[in-house]
Amino acid sequence: MDRTRLTGSPGSTVLVTGATGFVGCTLCPLLTERGLHVIAGRRTPGPLPPGAAAARQLGELAQPPSAAALAKALTGVDSVVHLAGRAHVMRDHAIDPEQVFFATNAQATEHLALAAARASVRRLIFISSIKVNGESTDGRAAFRASDPPAPQDAYGRSKLAAEQTLRRISADTGLEVVIIRPPLLHGPGVKGNLPRLLRLIDLGLPLPFAAIDNRRSLLANTNLCDLIAHCLHHPAAAGETFLAADTEALSTPDLIRLLAAGLHKSARLVPLPPAMLHGMATLTGQQAAIQRLTGSLLIDSRATDQRLGWTPGMTSEISLHQTAAAWASSLKKS
Numbered sequence: 001m002d003r004t005r006l007t008g009s010p011g012s013t014v015l016v017t018g019a020t021g022f023v024g025c026t027l028c029p030l031l032t033e034r035g036l037h038v039i040a041g042r043r044t045p046g047p048l049p050p051g052a053a054a055a056r057q058l059g060e061l062a063q064p065p066s067a068a069a070l071a072k073a074l075t076g077v078d079s080v081v082h083l084a085g086r087a088h089v090m091r092d093h094a095i096d097p098e099q100v101f102f103a104t105n106a107q108a109t110e111h112l113a114l115a116a117a118r119a120s121v122r123r124l125i126f127i128s129s130i131k132v133n134g135e136s137t138d139g140r141a142a143f144r145a146s147d148p149p150a151p152q153d154a155y156g157r158s159k160l161a162a163e164q165t166l167r168r169i170s171a172d173t174g175l176e177v178v179i180i181r182p183p184l185l186h187g188p189g190v191k192g193n194l195p196r197l198l199r200l201i202d203l204g205l206p207l208p209f210a211a212i213d214n215r216r217s218l219l220a221n222t223n224l225c226d227l228i229a230h231c232l233h234h235p236a237a238a239g240e241t242f243l244a245a246d247t248e249a250l251s252t253p254d255l256i257r258l259l260a261a262g263l264h265k266s267a268r269l270v271p272l273p274p275a276m277l278h279g280m281a282t283l284t285g286q287q288a289a290i291q292r293l294t295g296s297l298l299i300d301s302r303a304t305d306q307r308l309g310w311t312p313g314m315t316s317e318i319s320l321h322q323t324a325a326a327w328a329s330s331l332k333k334s
Contacts, residue, residue: 018083187221262324
């Protein structure tokens with residue numbers, strides 16, 4: 001492999017884990033369009049995901065993997081984008097969630113990074129989470145990458161552990177590591193809380209959030225993928241941790257209105273005092289969900305913009321409209 005070739009430049013080879021997931025299905029075609037040779041790193045055999053030129057088997061990275069198999073999978077690879085992992089789970093039924101998150105998100109990342117370093121991979125981009133910073137910016141300034149980490153749950157702690165391991169491996173081996181901590185993602189095909197909210201809007205149910213005056217930073221999936229592509233080739237990205245968000249932060253009522261517009265429906269927002277919402281949440285065990293809908297989480301991404309010269313190209317409004325339209329279309333097909 002030509003080590004003088006810039007990582008992420010046209011013709012270079014990028015291995016993407018989690019290529020069949022929400023981010024991967026957008027990232028792989030984008031990288032291919034920009035002239036990169038994309039390989040899907042798979043845990044098990046399966047169909048080739050969109051945008052990938054080939055697939056290689058990585059096995060179960062959470063377990064001590066076969067060194068020979070990983071070396072073969074990483075042969076000729078210039079850079080790795082590590083998307084795969086265990087996502088935040090609203091209702092976790094694992095007996096020991098901390099251990100499961102740690103194995104899947106931290107140990108698997110360590111195994112992959114060590115193998116990448118041995119295979120002379122130049123750069124590894126790790127998609128972490130803003131939950132490493134914390135859960136809320138109520139009463140404080142917006143999160144910055146330089147803030148002390150303050151994860152509040154097993155998922156956030158596992159992502160922090162992965163980040164710390166990657167920095168150690170980078171210092172020991174010279175592997176260039178780039179860490180990105182995104183907030184809530186949106187875009188066609190998104191899973192999790194946004195489809196649940198879309199369902200409530202589609203049913204025409206009154207939503208008691210008209211009196212909420214919060215602000216939350218979100219990130220369009222296309223913006224995240226563009227940032228990843230940027231980090232693959234930018235020399236100033238190596239060794240850095242980046243926060244990213246769409247240009248505009250939204251209140252919960254704004255978010256609901258934009259999703260409703262994408263469904264061509266009216267948002268049925270009604271005012272209910274926040275104290276009453278939190279009281280009802282306590283009675284029903286929905287405190288975390290209500291906190292996300294009523295609290296603020298703001299991201300200061302100026303350092304990312306300044307260091308990389310990168311700004312998000314997709315607006316929240318357009319992406320949320322597309323999210324809602326794609327969700328409605330999927331209902332018609334099912």
